[in-house]
Amino acid sequence: MRVSGPSDSCGRRYAEQMTSQADERKQMTAELFDTVAVAYDAVDVEFFGPIAAGLVDELDIQPGERVLDVGCGTGQVLARAVARSGTESRSAGIDLSAGMIDRARRTMEQAGFGDATLQVMDGQAPGLEASSFDVVTASLVLFFMPDPLAALRAWNRILVPGGRVGVTTFAPQDPKWREVDAVFDDYIPQEMRDARTSGARGPFGSDESLAALFRDAEFDHIQSRNLELDIVFRDPAHWREWTMSHGQRMMWQAVPEASHAELFAAAEDRLADCVAPDGLIHLTQNIRVTAARKYQ
Ligand SMILES: C[S@@+](CC[C@H](N)C(=O)[O-])C[C@H]1O[C@@H](n2cnc3c(N)ncnc32)[C@H](O)[C@@H]1O
Numbered sequence: 205m206r207v208s209g210p211s212d213s214c215g216r217r218y219a220e221q222m223t224s225q226a227d228e229r230k231q232m233t234a235e236l237f238d239t240v241a242v243a244y245d246a247v248d249v250e251f252f253g254p255i256a257a258g259l260v261d262e263l264d265i266q267p268g269e270r271v272l273d274v275g276c277g278t279g280q281v282l283a284r285a286v287a288r289s290g291t292e293s294r295s296a297g298i299d300l301s302a303g304m305i306d307r308a309r310r311t312m313e314q315a316g317f318g319d320a321t322l323q324v325m326d327g328q329a330p331g332l333e334a335s336s337f338d339v340v341t342a343s344l345v346l347f348f349m350p351d352p353l354a355a356l357r358a359w360n361r362i363l364v365p366g367g368r369v370g371v372t373t374f375a376p377q378d379p380k381w382r383e384v385d386a387v388f389d390d391y392i393p394q395e396m397r398d399a400r401t402s403g404a405r406g407p408f409g410s411d412e413s414l415a416a417l418f419r420d421a422e423f424d425h426i427q428s429r430n431l432e433l434d435i436v437f438r439d440p441a442h443w444r445e446w447t448m449s450h451g452q453r454m455m456w457q458a459v460p461e462a463s464h465a466e467l468f469a470a471a472e473d474r475l476a477d478c479v480a481p482d483g484l485i486h487l488t489q490n491i492r493v494t495a496a497r498k499y500q
Contacts, residue, residue, distance in 0.1 A: 226350035230326060233348050234300040236454055237277075241303025243449035245278050249442070251435055252343070255372050255491050256280035258431040259343050260288065262493045263370040269338035271295040272362060274327035274355075275345030277304050279311035285341060286317050296321040296337075298330060328355040335364045343372045347408050348451070356421030363498045369423060373408050375430050375490035380478055384443075384487070387470045388455040391463070414494055423496035431493050437485040440472040 237244070245252045259281060265271065265288040273282040276297030286292045297308050302324050312320045325331065327342065328349045340359040349355045359369055377385070407417040411428040418426045437443040448456055459467055480486045 229350050230300060230328075234302075236451065237299070237301035238303040240449055240451075240453055241301060241307055243445075244304070244307065245280065245449070247442070247445050247449045249435065249437065249446045251433070251446075251489070252277070252280050254433055255431065256284055256343055258491065258493050259341060259370050259372050260284040262429070262495050263339055263341065263368055265289050265339055270336070271339045271341060272330075272332070272337040272359075273297045274330070274340060274342040274359065275299055275348070276308045276322070277343075279308035279315075279322075281341050281343045282308065282320060283311050283315045283317060285339070286312075286320060287315070289339075292317040293319040296323065296332075298323050298325040298327055300324065300326060329358055330362065332362050334361050337362050338364055338367050340367070340369045341371070342369075344374075344451075346371050347373055352407060353417055353420055356418060356423070360421050360423065360498050365498060366500045367498045368495060369418075369498070370493070370495045372431075373414065373492045373494065375492040378488040378490065381487045381489070384471055384474045384478070385455075387467050387474065388459065391459040391467075392455055393458070411492065411494075414492065418494070418496045422499055424499060425497040426494065427496070428492050428494040431491040433489045433491065435487045435489050437475075437487075439485065440468070440475045443471065443475060443485060444468060 263285075265285050267288070267290050269289045270291050271282065271285040271289055272295070273279075273285065276282050276299050279297060282295065282297040286295050289295065292312075297305070297312075297320065299305050299308065299322075305322050305324050309322050312318060312322065327345065328351060340363055342355075342359075346352045346355060356369070363369065407413050414428060415426045437446065447453070456464070475485050478485045478487055
C-alpha cells in the first residue's frame with residue numbers, strides 16, 4: 205500500500221495550482237477572442253488569409269481527406285482546406301471562443317460548406333474520437349495554449365496513422381516591426397513582450413526547437429519553411445485599428461487608458477520610417493509554416 209506524505213500533498217497542490225493557472229489562461233484567451241471576433245480580419249489588412257493559404261498549400265490536402273482545424277477563428281483555413289478535400293460534412297473546426305465559432309459558421313456557409321461541424325471546444329484536449337481525421341491544422345494557435353506538447357499529443361491521437369499536422373507560428377520578427385511593437389515594452393509583462401515566440405529559448409524560438417516539440421509528440425517528417433508577407437497599412441490609425449482587432453489587443457489592454465495617446469504618438473514616429481514610395485506603411489511578417497506526419 206502506498207502511504208502519502210507531505211511531498212505528495214505539495215505535489216498535488218502544485219498540480220492543482222498549475223491546472224487552475226492554465227484554465228485561467230484559456231478563459232482569458234476565450235474572452236479576448238470573443239471581444240475581437242467582430243473586427244477580427246475585417247479591417248482591410250491582408251494578414252490571416254495569406255497565412256491560411258500558405259498552410260493549406262504546404263499540406264497539399266487531397267480529395268477525401270477529413271480535416272480538423274483547431275483554433276479555427278473565422279474559418280480561413282477550414283474553408284480553404286474543405287475546398288480541396290470536398291469533405292465538408294466530415295471536417296470540423298473547433299475554437300475556445302463562441303464569437304469566433306459564429307464567424308467561422310458564416311464563412312463556411314458563404315463558401316457553400318454549411319455542413320461542416322463547428323464547435324466551441326478546447327483544442328488542447330479535444331474530446332474527439334481517436335484516428336478520426338487525416339489532417340489537423342492550427343494556424344497561429346499553438347502558442348496560445350498553456351501546454352503545446354499536450355496539444356500535439358492529443359492531435360496525434362486524433363489522426364490516423366500517417367496523418368498530417370500543419371501549424372503556423374511566428375518566425376523571428378522583422379527588426380523594424382519589433383521597433384514599432386517596442387512602444388508597448390514599458391507597460392507589458394516580460395512574457396507578453398515576446399508572447400508569440402515565448403522568447404528565443406522557448407519551443408517557438410526556432411525551427412529546431414519546434415521540431416523537437418513535434419518529435420516529443422511522436423511526429424516525423426517534420427519540415428518548416430518561412431513565409432514572408434508584406435503587410436500594408438494606410439496610415440498609423442489603420443495600424444492601430446488592426447492591432448486592436450486580434451490577439452495584440454491584449455497589449456493595448458495592459459496600457460492605462462491615459463497613456464494610449466502618448467503610446468500612439470511614439471508608434472506614429474516609428475511607423476514614419478516604414479512608409480514606402482507608394483505612401484503606404486509596409487512591414488514584413490515572417491511566418492513559420494511547419495508540417496509533420498504521425499508515425500505509420
Ligand atoms: C490568432 S487566432 C487564429 C485564428 C485562425 N486560425 C486564423 O488563422 O485566422 C487564434 C485562435 O485560436 C483560438 N484558441 C486559442 N487557444 C485555444 C484552445 N486552447 N482551443 C481552441 N482554440 C483556441 C482563439 O480563440 C482564436 O480564435
